[in-house]
Amino acid sequence: QKEVEQDPGPLSVPEGAIVSLNCTYSNSAFQYFMWYRQYSRKGPELLMYTYSSGNKEDGRFTAQVDKSSKYISLFIRDSQPSDSATYLCAMSAVTGNQFYFGTGTSLTVIP
Amino acid sequence: EAGVVQSPRYKIIEKKQPVAFWCNPISGHNTLYWYLQNLGQGPELLIRYENEEAVDDSQLPKDRFSAERLKGVDSTLKIQPAELGDSAVYLCASSLGGRNTIYFGEGSWLTVV
Numbered sequence: 006q007k008e009v010e011q012d013p014g015p016l017s018v019p020e021g022a023i024v025s026l027n028c029t030y031s032n033s034a035f036q037y038f039m040w041y042r043q044y045s046r047k048g049p050e051l052l053m054y055t056y057s058s059g060n061k062e063d064g065r066f067t068a069q070v071d072k073s074s075k076y077i078s079l080f081i082r083d084s085q086p087s088d089s090a091t092y093l094c095a096m097s098a099v100t101g102n103q104f105y106f107g108t109g110t111s112l113t114v115i116p
Numbered sequence: 117e118a119g120v121v122q123s124p125r126y127k128i129i130e131k132k133q134p135v136a137f138w139c140n141p142i143s144g145h146n147t148l149y150w151y152l153q154n155l156g157q158g159p160e161l162l163i164r165y166e167n168e169e170a171v172d173d174s175q176l177p178k179d180r181f182s183a184e185r186l187k188g189v190d191s192t193l194k195i196q197p198a199e200l201g202d203s204a205v206y207l208c209a210s211s212l213g214g215r216n217t218i219y220f221g222e223g224s225w226l227t228v229v
Contacts, residue, residue, distance in 0.1 A: 048220040054217050
């Protein structure tokens, strides 16, 4: 079993839709949770960063962590064609400087 | 502040040839990572440096891959000889010790023909 599981998609939505991207994990030591956006032929760009459980909002993006269920989500409101990219979840424990990545979900927002 | 810089961005080589990738991390970041990313997959760690020391190289195929980080700043990843299966993106990332997030460069896209 992989430490982090992420549905690869692809996911295709119309412009303006609410998008929900999800990851599950197995290691209860994970405390830091990240979402990266990766455009085609580019490196991953840090989008959201949260610590422990709860929600964090940044503009149209909301990151949600449910540690009891070992489940994290990224919501995109009013999705735009420019949101078309691959979204990677990542997580780490308190110590160790080690990061564990999902396989990425490919998202296309259709105008 | 400059981000993680990688070069070359793209490289096409014939199999059995050597190739090298260079990375300059974010200024002050003491931890440097090299990741391999295959199409449709997440990044997989090849090697992690804490300053000059390689603290995790368990996934680095040491028969053909080597890496160095001189003076604890820039790093070079080398493949010799390259094989067709090495075609992938090689991502460099860095982090500041104690801060649990990492920042990636744009990647070096390798095609072995």
